[in-house]
Amino acid sequence: MTAMRWDGSTFPEFKPNCSSLLYRHLSEPAFEQLKDKITGSGFTFAQAINSGVVNQDSSIGIYAGDAESYTLFSALFDPIIADYHGFTKTDIHRSNLNMKTLSAPNPDPDGLYILSTRIRVGRNVAEVPLGPALSREQRNTIESQVAKSLCNLSGELAGTYYPLLGMDETVRDQLVADHFLFKAGDRFLDAAGLNRDWPEGRGIFHNREKTFLVWVNEEDQLRIISMQQGGDIEAVFTRLVTAVKEIEKTVTFMFDQRLGYVTSCPTNLGTAMRASVHIRLPKLAADMPAFKNIADSHHLQIRGIHGEHSESESGIFDISNKRRLGVTEVECVQDMYNGVVALINKEKEL
Numbered sequence: 001m002t003a004m005r006w007d008g009s010t011f012p013e014f015k016p017n018c019s020s021l022l023y024r025h026l027s028e029p030a031f032e033q034l035k036d037k038i039t040g041s042g043f044t045f046a047q048a049i050n051s052g053v054v055n056q057d058s059s060i061g062i063y064a065g066d067a068e069s070y071t072l073f074s075a076l077f078d079p080i081i082a083d084y085h086g087f088t089k090t091d092i093h094r095s096n097l098n099m100k101t102l103s104a105p106n107p108d109p110d111g112l113y114i115l116s117t118r119i120r121v122g123r124n125v126a127e128v129p130l131g132p133a134l135s136r137e138q139r140n141t142i143e144s145q146v147a148k149s150l151c152n153l154s155g156e157l158a159g160t161y162y163p164l165l166g167m168d169e170t171v172r173d174q175l176v177a178d179h180f181l182f183k184a185g186d187r188f189l190d191a192a193g194l195n196r197d198w199p200e201g202r203g204i205f206h207n208r209e210k211t212f213l214v215w216v217n218e219e220d221q222l223r224i225i226s227m228q229q230g231g232d233i234e235a236v237f238t239r240l241v242t243a244v245k246e247i248e249k250t251v252t253f254m255f256d257q258r259l260g261y262v263t264s265c266p267t268n269l270g271t272a273m274r275a276s277v278h279i280r281l282p283k284l285a286a287d288m289p290a291f292k293n294i295a296d297s298h299h300l301q302i303r304g305i306h307g308e309h310s311e312s313e314s315g316i317f318d319i320s321n322k323r324r325l326g327v328t329e330v331e332c333v334q335d336m337y338n339g340v341v342a343l344i345n346k347e348k349e350l
């Protein structure tokens with residue numbers, strides 16, 4: 001798909017098959033009201049919606065350049081946030097990282113269905129813009145600050161930071177083999193300004209056991225990831241929470257009273273948490289309506305296992321919570337757990 005150009009001054013043209021939330025919620029009066037607004041960090045409305053205008057197959061199509069984007073451009077962000085999360089203007093987000101309140105014993109102790117479990121949260125550093133509006137210097141400063149904090153982790157979390165800039169071939173090959181490397185050149189991120197100065201300022205940290213991973217300066221400044229083989233969801237959640245709390249001792253994260261953790265994409269606001277399993281469900285795969293039905297009733301999203309925008313392969317799916325804002329972290333994981341239990345029960349029945 002060749003990217004089109006758009007100068008931001010006139011109402012964007014949408015193709016007839018466009019179904020993004022941007023398309024659905026951007027009215028001409030809203031565009032006129034917002035088009036000349038610019039945030040304190042110099043982020044324009046045209047920059048916010050550029051990704052969805054040039055990538056007409058976007059599902060969302062808008063990014064924030066800073067916390068202020070969510071208020072200055074609220075005439076568009078609020079309806080999009082309400083549509084995606086069911087979170088209204090008067091709702092207030094609440095966090096709950098207390099692992100004692102989670103009940104998610106391994107739904108597949110015999111290892112027949114669940115291949116692996118992964119939970120991530122997005123975080124951004126307080127007092128600087130988000131990725132789409134960061135300057136090169138700000139991005140580099142974040143990288144050194146975060147890398148330093150990560151390199152001080154101890155015990156199970158201790159590991160190494162690998163900057164993308166100047167990375168040697170053997171390290172790169174190993175990170176690719178482990179599926180740890182984030183992809184370069186993503187066109188959605190590109191049009192949002194998130195690939196500027198690539199690969200400078202980006203990198204990956206992981207512990208020795210490869211169960212704890214941090215992406216630095218991808219879509220969000222930090223993507224903190226806990227993962228392991230099998231279905232021990234509680235162990236994965238516990239490791240994630242421990243890591244987040246450790247990092248928080250040296251890095252202050254951007255947090256908004258109403259929206260929770262502030263992220264560049266509105267889908268990640270609130271908990272910024274995606275809790276997922278890779279799961280083999282060959283029988284359900286042959287009955288997609290039943291599969292989708294169970295997924296929807298538990299607020300789950302079905303993806304292929306090669307990341308977002310990928311197709312399923314041989315009956316293996318990536319299943320995750322869809323809601324992230326207006327629910328707590330524990331509720332996100334509980335959504336995923338309850339749905340996975342229901343899916344496994346249905347698979348057994350078929």
Ligand code: ARG
Binds near residue numbers: 051057
């Ligand atoms: N901007 C892309 C779209 O609108 C991705 C949206 C959600 N995914 C994400 N990684 N933030 O389709």
